[in-house]
Amino acid sequence: MIKVYNSRTRKKEVFKPRKGKKVNMFVCGITPYNSAHIGNLKTYLNYDIIARYLRLRGYTVFYLQNVTDIDDKIVNAARGADIHWKEIPDRYFAEFRSVGEKLHITGVSQYAYATDFIPAIIGQVARLIKKGYAYEANGSVYFEVKRFKDYGKLSGQNLAKLHKSVRLAEALRGFGRDEDPNKKHPYDFVLWKAREGMNEKYEPSWDSPWGKGRPGWHIEDTAISEHFFGPQYDLHGGAGELKFPHHEAEIAQQESASGKKPFVKYWVHTGVLTLAETKMSKSLGNVITGKEMVETHDPDAFRFLVASTHYRSPLPYSEKLYAQAKSNLEKIRDFTRRLKAVKQKSGKAFAVSGYTKKFFAAMDDDFNTPTALAVLFTLIRAANPLIEKKTLSAKSAKAILSFIKDGERVIGVPFINTISTQIPQEITALAEERNTLRKQGKWAEADALRARILEQGYLVKDTKDGFEIIPAGK
Template sequence: MALRVYNTLTKQKEEFVPREPGKVKMYVCGVTPYNHPHIGNARPFITWDVIRRYLEHRGFAVFHVQNFTDIDDKIINTANQEGVTWDTIANRYIAAYFEVMDKLNVRRAHVYPRVSDHIGDIIAIVQRLIDKGYAYTVGGDVYYSVEKFAPYGQLSGRSLEDMKAGARIDVDERKRHPMDFALWKSAKPGEPAWDSPWGPGRPGWHIECSAMALKYLGNGFDFHGGGSDLIFPHHENEIAQSEAYTGEAPFVRYWLHNGFITVNEEKMSKSLGNFFLVKDILAHYPPEVLRFFILSTHYRSPLDFSDERLAEAGRSLERLRTAVHNIRQLEKLPGGAGGEQADTVRRAAAQAKAEFYAAMDDDFNTALGD
């Protein structure tokens, strides 16, 4: 059976055909390191860890890139509150990320680029977009002109007319269109800044991933992943600026997005008091239980987090371990030993293996493959 994946761009399952035979290049949007990773962060990285492992199991040579957004308003605000530098905050929580993801047995990406290390690459892309007429300057700011990119809205299924009608009244009047987005932001007091042709400032959010993905993977790479909340505007804007810059399409062949996590069937938020950090969960549950819990639901489906569901995942995992142990004991018996019962178990194990491959080949359906 051929591997099929659900492509957010086309809104359907497609047979996976890599750009280069035998090779897979993938980019996964990483964290903004201003706090410890929460349960919502754990889901995409565990999901993509399994996807990568399965692709490698299938014989593909995978190259995995995952960024850190180490320049961001939240990082700057946290640094100002603590009276430390922005990079102190970023380094602290990047270390915290690796600590919990290592415990969750998430294999490390091949490259972890940081925004702060790619300012020159970002400036070069922004300048090229200006030169090609896709971006314009307003004072020390640079905006991308969404009306210049005809396919804008293709990923999210939105139209510019609908977006303009729904735009807030207080939208920046300096923009040519309400949905135009910042590629470069002029420096403000108390913020880190870098020199640029438009004056001191820092990159906008969306341009960073385009710069790093294009640098390490090139145009037209295989997979781009992240949470469903990134479809618009982040990934929509990535497509617009990347394809305008290169003059080639597609920027990405297959877009995969994981579903949201709720807590006791409510949206997770600090204001509701149901915001769970991974390190706190791991203080009460083994890492493999949390990992199994996340994988017990298909990655595109919503996942509801609760103590009851986590405890049930622990019991299910224990039953699975017992079954594996019993099968391995049977395998050690000499040929014909164990009689008809052993033969029945062996046939069931072979059937389960076939069903596992079928499930994983159907859009990485770990919920059926466990």
């Protein structure tokens, strides 16, 4: 029995999808106007693990993610770089996917580009006007928030507070404009945005009953999810900071358009990744991009670090935490290498089932990956001495490996059959000796040492600041 924390009810609830074992899951995707940062990636890693786990537990998961490939930020980026608007989302989405691949993000069933769903978006906007929830003004269409009485329920807002927070949210999103004169109320939000008359190269537009324009941000999500899932579905995810106004707007749109409640059964939100005690934000400039992360760090260790924190908790990223995660991951890999070397037939029986139960109980409890990993480390501490004393049987070792295999499938980081990244001390010593010889100009001797190191399976690479040792053939 899986329990999930539902932001809508603010309670942990038994996970019961609307239709048996079928799960329709939607997660807010990126706006590819520049490189995704590691805070964005934390969110997608969190949902990748959730989707993996649900599948492992026998659910059929349709995991849908939108891609906001048209937005003010994209228009501005295209104008700034003087390139066709489409090049911006294409470039940064490709980068996002390539970083995602290195991080083993494989859970998404479909990525849906907003601009591929313009007719569905126009259809939903038209329905909202017809039902009296939206109004047109000068070619733009707005959702009239006061017509939807549940507005603010998810994030605990009320209309009195809204005026202030809408202005704040818009300012934080960098819109730099307080009020749109077309709006009846400052907290109304745009569903369809009239063309501003900029060059089509930077600002694309589509024909609509209200003239040429483009979709607002919130409407694309509900138009896309309705296209694939209908007006109601099981799980909606996203970063916690999207609760307001984005997710409130989604609820208002879809519940008004269909008249069916609730739009989403389980709202799931992730905690934010912070850097040096400041929230990572592109506008503040304190950003590590995903691309930088996978190029300068071990992507497996970064994924492992994310899994070492509960998805709802904030993750205060630091190099120290990263190094700790890398070393913990190496402990698991080291352990699996030792397990695989166990050959003796006789030995003490080792009860793996207790650990397996605890591991799954932790994951069932709102996808508690840190507790699940703690179970794995408890097992390692219990089994390691038996391997040392040669009292663990090959049969038990195999059973443990099969448990670790489950862990690997859930966490999504290879634990088994990996090459050791820990460099033996004697190899490091030889490489240092070689470095000294090079400094002294003794090239032949240095090369001979390099060959000796290579014979032992390691490659020495010279770098700007000295050298680097990597397992050969990796």
